[in-house]
Amino acid sequence: MSKELKTLNVDGMSCSHCENSVKKAVGALNGVSNVTVDLQAKKVSIEFDSEIVSLDIIKETIEDQGYDVV
Structure with missing residues (x-):
């Protein structure tokens, strides 16, 4: 198991x-154990197992919801 914590800057959340x-979308991904969103800072923090899900998949999932990972 390879736990990682990444914080992404995400535009468009208001x-x-x-x-x-x-x-909901990111939390539903296999391998993601925790998601926190800070609307004011426009940041999403994700705790995940990088052996199960890649950061690229997480970014794509956020973008599929209509937001921009910057």
Whole structure:
């Protein structure tokens, strides 16, 4: 098991619906153990097992929700 914690800058999130959609989508990925969203700072922190899910998949999942990982 290879736990990692990454914080991504995400543009486009502005409300609790945005926060919930990112948390739900990323949290549903196999290998992700925790997701926290800071709307004011426009940051998403993800704790995940890099042997199960890649950071690229996580970024793609956030972008699929309509937000930009910068």
